[in-house]
Amino acid sequence: MDIDELCSRFGYQKYMIERYLELFDAARILNFLEGNEQRLIPSIKVNTLKISQEDLYKKLTKKGFELGPIPFIPDAFYIYKEPFSIGATTEYLLGYYYIQGVASMIPSLLLNANSGEIVVDMCAAPGGKTIQLAQSMNNEGVLFALDLSRERMKSLRSNLARCGIKNVIAIRMDAGNLTQLKIKGISKILLDAPCSGSGLIPSDPTRKMSRNYEDIEICSSKQMELITTAINNLQNGGELVYSTCSIEPEENEYIIDAAVQQFRVKIVDLRLKIGEPGFTNAFGRQLMSDLEKARRFYPYLHQTEGFFVCKLRKVA
Amino acid sequence: MLQFREINAEELNLIKEQLLFSLKFGEFEEVISSFKIIVAEGDWREILFISEGIFKIFQAFKEVRNPYFMGVHFGDIAKNKFKISLEGITLISEYIEEKTILSSSGEKKVLYGRNLTKNDLSALPTQIQKNDMSILVNNEGEVLALGKYLVNKEELENLKRNQIIIKNIMDKGWYLRKGR
Numbered sequence: 001m002d003i004d005e006l007c008s009r010f011g012y013q014k015y016m017i018e019r020y021l022e023l024f025d026a027a028r029i030l031n032f033l034e035g036n037e038q039r040l041i042p043s044i045k046v047n048t049l050k051i052s053q054e055d056l057y058k059k060l061t062k063k064g065f066e067l068g069p070i071p072f073i074p075d076a077f078y079i080y081k082e083p084f085s086i087g088a089t090t091e092y093l094l095g096y097y098y099i100q101g102v103a104s105m106i107p108s109l110l111l112n113a114n115s116g117e118i119v120v121d122m123c124a125a126p127g128g129k130t131i132q133l134a135q136s137m138n139n140e141g142v143l144f145a146l147d148l149s150r151e152r153m154k155s156l157r158s159n160l161a162r163c164g165i166k167n168v169i170a171i172r173m174d175a176g177n178l179t180q181l182k183i184k185g186i187s188k189i190l191l192d193a194p195c196s197g198s199g200l201i202p203s204d205p206t207r208k209m210s211r212n213y214e215d216i217e218i219c220s221s222k223q224m225e226l227i228t229t230a231i232n233n234l235q236n237g238g239e240l241v242y243s244t245c246s247i248e249p250e251e252n253e254y255i256i257d258a259a260v261q262q263f264r265v266k267i268v269d270l271r272l273k274i275g276e277p278g279f280t281n282a283f284g285r286q287l288m289s290d291l292e293k294a295r296r297f298y299p300y301l302h303q304t305e306g307f308f309v310c311k312l313r314k315v316a
Numbered sequence: 317m318l319q320f321r322e323i324n325a326e327e328l329n330l331i332k333e334q335l336l337f338s339l340k341f342g343e344f345e346e347v348i349s350s351f352k353i354i355v356a357e358g359d360w361r362e363i364l365f366i367s368e369g370i371f372k373i374f375q376a377f378k379e380v381r382n383p384y385f386m387g388v389h390f391g392d393i394a395k396n397k398f399k400i401s402l403e404g405i406t407l408i409s410e411y412i413e414e415k416t417i418l419s420s421s422g423e424k425k426v427l428y429g430r431n432l433t434k435n436d437l438s439a440l441p442t443q444i445q446k447n448d449m450s451i452l453v454n455n456e457g458e459v460l461a462l463g464k465y466l467v468n469k470e471e472l473e474n475l476k477r478n479q480i481i482i483k484n485i486m487d488k489g490w491y492l493r494k495g496r
Contacts, residue, residue, distance in 0.1 A: 140369075157385055158495030170383060183377060
């Protein structure tokens, strides 16, 4: 497989193709690159705090939208036909749903937050996953939503208000400083970490050229800081879901591998029927076998953005 | 820098009085029975409804860090006037029987932030006085906006079709226009 030809044909930087050739065998690389060229089917998550899946289906189909269920995600739809933007309906303004990529629906689902718990969403804005967590908690308990960006906090606030979320304390801060808040009894944490975003190439092809290897290193360093903070603040027996929209092992398996070696945490079997197992070996580096329990998603295999998710439990 | 504190009696009375005056809404005590009320004071005062659980945790960390927001934003007090929010309207709407029902054209117009004419209305409250506020819903009873009547009910029949009857005070199209 000629690297220069692949770079030229698909518009990637050379270092990316070289890395992907190491990660995927020659037979898969073309499927992977072609998958990144495909448009993903838009998807929405129903806000069951306000409406049932059935009622929303009726309302939107009456307006000419064509929807279909997402097999492995409850209360969610693929949007096959939009007579007008799915983000401009009365139902959207009433907070009956939010627009979210399919893979992004998975982390909150796996965290399985409950109403009596103290839960933290460490990088919350613009709020899709936070809303999903609030739903899972039946709008009760306490859900911390942290994010550093002033602009994104505005979106978070608007989205939570639109969807009728009541149980959130939103704090504009670097989630790496979570320890400063001295919150006791955190039982669940969602860390959808800031990342290089290489999984988002189908929706944002500029990422083929706008990121370099240093970005992966910078993100990896921040991710390690954040997962360390998350584990330190989690109570014993508590659970952490770590996810990124990156497919780079340095931002995913390497982080989990290091966390499990440094802290008293175990990888939890996700029992997900979809997704590929996490890498146990990447770029010649042997990683722990339990990483098979993590899940990877690719546009060409799962019709989702590229994504990684893993669940950890803190042990005493 | 916002300062967070519990609401005081004066502020509570102001909200009660203005809800009664503008929306003829007298069940405020019932609405707040399951919440603690917090004021976030900056250039104006944001009124936030939070649960007991959030309140307890807030007490524990408030010396370290201020929230950006929490709970439900019920409205704002500025220059000694209370202005209810979109979330506040939604919260009290179930307690208010008489609302203005919009036609489908009215629904579209109001969500674009526009004012409403006679053609945009399907059903009106039994009594309307000029300057009355009314919750505007679609024909499925879903809360869309808050409007202010610009005429008395008896004047309605004689008005021209394109004359503005309801001024749009706030509507849920805001989430798309400004809230993104």
